[in-house]
Amino acid sequence: MEINLLKLLIMVSKRLLYAFLVQVIAMQFLMATTSKSQNLEDVSLSISVQSNTFKEVLGLIQEKTLFNFTYNQKVVKDKNRFTFSYEESNLKEVLQHLAQVTSFEFKRVNNTIYVKPGLESENNEGKVSGLVSPAQDSENELVPINGTVVDESGNPIPGATVIIDGTTTGTVTDIDGKFSLNADVGAVIKISFIGYKSQTFTVGNQTTISITLMDDQAALEEVVVVGYGTQKKEDVTGAVSSVNQEAIKNLPVSSLDQKMVGQVAGVQIQQVSGAPGAGTSVKIRGSGSLGAGNEPLYVIDGMPYSSGMNQTLNPLMFIDPNNIESITILKDASSTAIYGSRGANGVIMITTKKGELDQTTINFSSMVGVQQVPQKGRPQLLDQREFAQFQRDRIDIGVRQTEGREPTLADYPEEYRNLDALSGKGTDWYDLVLQTAKIQDHNFSMQKGTKDSRINFSLGYFKQEGVLKHTGIERFSSNLSIESNVTNKLKIGASIQPTFIKQDRANTNLNRNDILGVSIWANPISTPYDANGNIKPYIVAPQSRFHSAWSFVNPLFALQEMKMQQNTFQNLGLAFAELEILPNLRFRSSLNTIFEVSKYEQYIPSSIGASNRPPTPGTGSSYNSRSNSFDWLIENTVNYDLTRGDHRINALLGYTTQKFTSNNISLGASPFPNDLITTINAAQSIDNWGEAINEWSMISYLGRVNYALKDKYLLTATFRSDGSSRFGNQNRFALFPSIAAAWRVSEEDFFQNINWVDEFKIRGSYGKSGNNNIGNYAHLASISAGSYVFGTNQVTASSVGLSNPFLTWEESNQFDLGLDFQFLESRLSLLIDLYRRESNNMLLNDVIPTITGFNSQTINQGNVRNMGLEIALGGSPHVGEFNWDVNANIAFNRNKVMSLNDNTVRILAGNNDGNPTHVSVVGKPIGQFYGFVLEGVYTPEDMDNPDIVKTPQVYEGNVKYKDVNGDGLINDVLDYTIIGNPHPDFIFGLTNNFAYKNIDLGIIVNGQSGGQVMNGLRQTTDNLQGFFNVDKDWENRWRSTENPGDGIHSGIPQVRPSWGHRVSSLWVEDASYVRISNLTVGYTLPGNFLERLKVVKGSRIYMTVQNLAMFTNYKGANPEGQAANQNNTLVPGFDMTSYPLSRTTSIGINLSF
16 A cells, blocks of 8 residues: 555656646746846946955956856966955946956956957056947048858857957947948958957958857867866866867767767777667777776766667767767766766766857758768678689589599589689679668757746757668657746756657678678679569579588568667656855756667568578567666755855765666567568467566765865865665775866966966876676676486576675776966967776676585676876967867877786687687786687698697698697697787877868868777688688688698688688788778858848858778778677677778758848
């Protein structure tokens, strides 16, 4: 009874909360009207200043009014002292006084007053928010100028300063970005606004002009998003990087992680698959874990969003990149410790768009394009004549071995007999399954702001066809958010972000029998169509009683007939209230939710067989799953700010609680009598079914103190205490502290004469964060069904693991030393970071002697270390009519396993014919390639060498591997050794954006140097047993003593099993590459042309090419490829039939109204 009553109360509470949020949003839409701002002369102010600096004076005014001041470094460096007093005056009068006694101007926009350097003049009359009217010169004939000032997206910029250079004559733009001014012919007009690069033009005969101001990233990045708040860039003590949104906003990709490629030093983003909707592998400062994952924590509008690498459907697909306002990456422990047990792998902060107060903006963007697979990286296999000769050679061996005679033409299948008739490449199965695919992205957004409220609404539609036929993804997204200042003390807000995704898939990145695997090794002599032009369901290879290649399912038919579809709906919800308890004390309470429902349907018709298994009627099968999950987070934080003289303190305290629940039901059914009715009830039986229920929860206490002395000496201390249900009941809580300090050397008196450096800061940090990315019940004993033989009977039994009540999270201790520089009036910045990260208490499975009655236990043991150097250079080297923005970064990381558990000397991982492909050992990086060392082929000299043991596999022309253990025999695993390293020496990115008048050009380059990749499909395309087509390099194989080939490629095997296709150093290739990720050319339409249209305020058209070119020595499709069924932590760099990355060419338009 009590449980039912509790459920009823919870249900009613949810309904009331939803009703309240809907009502708030609806009322704000109905009541949203434009209101007048308060005049400066109406703001009463009494102030007494006694020998204070200019910055201190602004701080006193800010404390006494509701206005915020924004300024640059020149204000901070102004060391003049001021003494004055105003009783019962107003803000306008005080600012006019300051403008008269300083060389600064004040420009007011909404509740922000921008302070900027003005004209130094003894007769400066004080310019405050455009209060100075344009001067009239009666002696000269003046030209009336009417203009519009807009940003790069065509949105009007209100409050921009328009001034005749060299004079005090000027004005400001109105709410629509328009201005009027009279000036002499030949006069130079300068337009400027905080956050944008200034522009100038010379007055001529043209009386109507449109000016586009480009974003000044140096100014825009003065405030950065950090955990549970924001900080001024000069106050940041940790390793924090922001992504330039302007550089990546028009990239034709589906998710924000793909947009970040090459943008931030130390962030390695690998595009492991080109499938629509597939995920990426994201690592920040290397791999720090052996068993708990290495993906960072994503935080979206305050909600932790654990993404993880999912090649099937990227979780970040549910976040429309068009709705992103800012992306900030927290890399060191000082920045990530505030997220405690989830911050060890770094944190990516994502803030969505909210709109602006007192502004209404409507934007529409549209992009359409085509995708094609480049020729680079396509498989180069034997053509049909070469393949026929290869098959004849294999049949020859079979004839000699079975019948002891020389082969004749009659021993060959008819298709192989006339080699001269087999001209050309033959059937290119890989090309047949590919297509030129369409891509489109459309987005509408409206931001409406009044004096007290702001509303953001957007609709998005994205559709990407796959370059692999019959694959693709479709996304419908929306965003509705509102924030309202109910009073001057209380602010409330709410948002919803519903997204629906429909995805059509195919099996790729798995093994030789998936769609792309078959299309690579399929024989080139057979054809996909019958005599009537219809697709053959099954391809039977030419047959011989001595040997035949594999028959196979026509990959074209499989793509057309198989159904693999997933439909998913997800909504991110947020509701918050923020109360100003005291002038310096704020309380915030928020509720974040993630609700998701997913349905997956798969049907394999009976017309589809398998390799060497023709289709059989009435054997269709299906697999279906349904899942839903709900994740909620409640956060309560208190923030306190205090400024007293040279001291500035910001303190944060918080309590959070989070709970996640999910339910999944799956069902497999077969056989189906026919393929016309595919619902489950049409199947003859249920083969398997299962239900999984998962639940975990966490409570946390957190705090942070930022202290600044004279704005020179900065200190940050952070703590977080987490308690998680995922770990043992004896060890569920842990404390994650950090401390960081910075010294702004450029603020010291001895530094003032160094004019070429605007900012120089030294910072250091040390802290601890955690990693809890394991299963929800790893601390409990696992029980697995099994059996054993008792006497002469087989008895059902179970293998039992041992629980670990002391199991806890991995810990990452990190030290970071950084140097920050700014040059050229802060237009260029240079960041250098040196770090050392040690990850302890690895979550590993420990093998227990079976005599105890148990077989395994998850324990905390093992250490991994990452050390590295990051260098980032960014800014605007040239500003003016021609603008140049640059972002260059490079990162070096060295990874090493320091220790494993007591019972483990190495961790073997991967699978090739039942043998491992990777090994992790102490003293080496994680996941080294592991296999035979290829020494070539056995020669006549080897056969005469008595030191070589003559086993059946030792004969002239067969593959020769190194005898690693020196026992004279070649054995799997025993003679394996490290044969390569998947980790790069360094990664880099380079982004350049150029703009001249209304034309802009952007280019993004990224890549890596060093590191290797293992081409797993070589198990098939290096297999000379004759079942598959093979790489063209095998034309240089050993054929006889007189024709030994290149000495690397062995001959067709004489005995079975063949050793020629074992994992070896031949499979390992250089993974270095340089990729031109994007090239974009754009044109912004002139304002005077748009004024004739009346409706459109801004318009930009562009053309962009994604993945323009890649330069690499790797022969496969993608040097970053990763098999979907292999762990990318312990088995990194294992490429298996990668879905190819496409080259996307698209055109688009951005409109603002």
